[in-house]
Amino acid sequence: MEWETVIGLEVHVQLSTRSKLFSGTSTAFGAEPNTQANIYDLAMPGTLPVLNGEALRMAVRFGLAIGAEISRQSIFDRKNYFYPDLPKGYQTSQLDYPTVGRGSIVIPLDGGGEKRIGVTRAHMEEDAGKSLHEAFTDGSGIDLNRAGTPLLEIVSEPDLRSAKEAVAYLKKLHSIVRYLDISDGDMSQGSMRCDANVSIRPMGASEFGTRTEIKNINSFRFVEKAINFEARRQRELLEDGGEITQETRLYDSTRDETRPMRGKEVANDYRYFPEPDLLPVVIDDKLIEQIRTELPELPDARRQRFAAEYGLSPYDADVLTANREMADYFERVATACGDAKLAANWVSVELQALLNRENLEIADSPISTANLATLIQRIKDGTISGKIAKTVFEQLASGDAGVDEIIEQQGLRQVTDAGEIEKLIDQVIAENAPQAQQFRNGKQQVLGYLVGQAMKLSKGKANPAQVNQLLRDKLES
Amino acid sequence: MDKSEIDKIATLARLRVSPAEADEVATRIGGILTLIDQMQSVDTAGVEPLAHPLDAVQRLRADEVTETDRRDELLALAPSSRDGLFLVPKVIE
Numbered sequence: 126m127e128w129e130t131v132i133g134l135e136v137h138v139q140l141s142t143r144s145k146l147f148s149g150t151s152t153a154f155g156a157e158p159n160t161q162a163n164i165y166d167l168a169m170p171g172t173l174p175v176l177n178g179e180a181l182r183m184a185v186r187f188g189l190a191i192g193a194e195i196s197r198q199s200i201f202d203r204k205n206y207f208y209p210d211l212p213k214g215y216q217t218s219q220l221d222y223p224t225v226g227r228g229s230i231v232i233p234l235d236g237g238g239e240k241r242i243g244v245t246r247a248h249m250e251e252d253a254g255k256s257l258h259e260a261f262t263d264g265s266g267i268d269l270n271r272a273g274t275p276l277l278e279i280v281s282e283p284d285l286r287s288a289k290e291a292v293a294y295l296k297k298l299h300s301i302v303r304y305l306d307i308s309d310g311d312m313s314q315g316s317m318r319c320d321a322n323v324s325i326r327p328m329g330a331s332e333f334g335t336r337t338e339i340k341n342i343n344s345f346r347f348v349e350k351a352i353n354f355e356a357r358r359q360r361e362l363l364e365d366g367g368e369i370t371q372e373t374r375l376y377d378s379t380r381d382e383t384r385p386m387r388g389k390e391v392a393n394d395y396r397y398f399p400e401p402d403l404l405p406v407v408i409d410d411k412l413i414e415q416i417r418t419e420l421p422e423l424p425d426a427r428r429q430r431f432a433a434e435y436g437l438s439p440y441d442a443d444v445l446t447a448n449r450e451m452a453d454y455f456e457r458v459a460t461a462c463g464d465a466k467l468a469a470n471w472v473s474v475e476l477q478a479l480l481n482r483e484n485l486e487i488a489d490s491p492i493s494t495a496n497l498a499t500l501i502q503r504i505k506d507g508t509i510s511g512k513i514a515k516t517v518f519e520q521l522a523s524g525d526a527g528v529d530e531i532i533e534q535q536g537l538r539q540v541t542d543a544g545e546i547e548k549l550i551d552q553v554i555a556e557n558a559p560q561a562q563q564f565r566n567g568k569q570q571v572l573g574y575l576v577g578q579a580m581k582l583s584k585g586k587a588n589p590a591q592v593n594q595l596l597r598d599k600l601e602s
Numbered sequence: 603m604d605k606s607e608i609d610k611i612a613t614l615a616r617l618r619v620s621p622a623e624a625d626e627v628a629t630r631i632g633g634i635l636t637l638i639d640q641m642q643s644v645d646t647a648g649v650e651p652l653a654h655p656l657d658a659v660q661r662l663r664a665d666e667v668t669e670t671d672r673r674d675e676l677l678a679l680a681p682s683s684r685d686g687l688f689l690v691p692k693v694i695e
Contacts (some may be wrong), residue, residue: 142665149668158686159677163669167676178662200653207616209690222653256693266687394614399653404660 132285146275147174162269193228210254223248243282288352351376435465461498
């Protein structure tokens with residue numbers, strides 16, 4: 126039987142505020158344990174929450190970016206459960222009146238084309254602390270630095286039909302939160318965490334199958350692997366006449382498998398109720414309009430503009446807009462050098478290779494946009510060849526010298542003087558008499574070899590087009 | 603409200619309800635539920651949901667760090683701590 130996989134994702138995005146959701150404690154990453162856990166975060170009696178306005182604005186920003194309804198009034202609720210890293214005994218979250226309502230995200234499909242994925246809602250909530258079970262043998266250690274960090278939980282509709290689509294959705298989400306500057310989206314640091322609801326059904330069926338939830342998948346690659354494993358497990362189980370149990374499972378990346386979470390004998394019953402310590406949060410039209418005007422250009426719009434305005438191929442436009450810093454960098458180079466296609470090439474090929482090799486982010490690029498623009502101009506005005514430009518590029522990366530300085534100091538200027546090139550050609554013809562004769566006898570393809578020899582003799586500095594022309598003139602005369 | 607339901611709620615709320623108390627607790631919670639049933643019967647069509655009895659809206663805080671590190675002081679309040687961590691009984695086997 127042919128099966129169809131149905132996936133919905135719940136993605137937790139850590140909002141990049143300076144302070145926590147309900148207290149003025151720092152959220153900086155990597156601090157010593159419990160140095161960023163204060164009386165409110167520790168649930169000391171008598172402390173009260175005050176909502177971080179910036180976290181609320183970030184949630185609205187996200188909502189507007191995905192075309193979602195923004196609740197004019199959102200309500201916080203208590204989600205009650207007991208665990209040592211949750212000092213209050215409840216997580217403050219939103220149940221019936223989340224800040225962000227229904228919206229959608231467009232993802233690219235593998236074989237071309239696009240698909241619109243529904244977003245059911247996005248609600249604001251606080252993170253829990255961290256339990257360290259391995260720190261000691263006689264107990265568990267609790268670090269509450271993360272307790273109270275603002276999260277936006279983004280819940281998708283069950284619209285995704287393959288692990289690849291799930292990854293595309295997650296990547297698009299990542300790109301959007303980075304463009305909006307509301308999260309660093311770093312999955313390895315837990316700034317973006319993903320739970321996947323997975324079920325399968327016979328192809329063409331309209332009812333959903335029983336689903337399982339895979340918790341806390343922490344990389345794009347693992348999302349794909351975990352979903353593929355889980356869909357295969359469900360298919361084998363059903364084909365063997367078994368039944369799917371609705372349960373929560375964990376993905377184990379070292380064994381590449383999912384398995385049921387232990388110790389969940391009491392079914393979750395969170396006994397939600399409205400948080401009495403927080404009043405309804407009112408968002409008025411004025412605030413929404415103000416946030417709307419502050420929205421940056423988003424990845425989809427920018428990709429379309431790059432294709433239209435700069436004539437980039439769909440592939441180049443995609444690569445160059447995947448992250449905002451890359452897109453900004455490209456635009457600065459393209460504007461300064463006046464040749465978008467060359468700029469796109471240099472940024473997406475040479476610069477990308479350099480950054481990968483040095484394991485750097487584009488923000489830390491060793492080559493400034495001004496230097497790269499000058500380099501491209503020197504190719505355009507014929508000062509250097511494209512090949513020599515790569516040498517200059519490497520030297521820009523490793524030193525402080527500017528483009529013109531490197532060209533002058535190392536004598537890399539392209540030779541365009543016809544007299545000088547003719548001298549080179551005479552020497553090549555003299556040294557390669559048999560090949561020259563072959564060309565004269567009609568073997569056209571030998572010309573490439575002779576041009577190569579002349580270029581080599583000039584150490585790559587002769588203008589290749591001129592060499593070609595002059596060589597041909599000489600041999601045919 | 604029977605005894606098994608009381609047991610379940612007590613477990614979720616981490617409350618100890620002795621078998622001797624269970625009957626009385628069941629009666630009292632039963633009374634509250636009857637009151638709620640009575641309120642449920644009121645026709646609320648066209649009434650805005652009310653999340654909070656106060657007619658006021660939430661004030662917002664500027665995103666500023668106002669708290670300082672008071673770890674030593676706060677850890678000292680806990681029954682047990684070690685290496686800057688709160689120490690609790692092992693929560694997983």
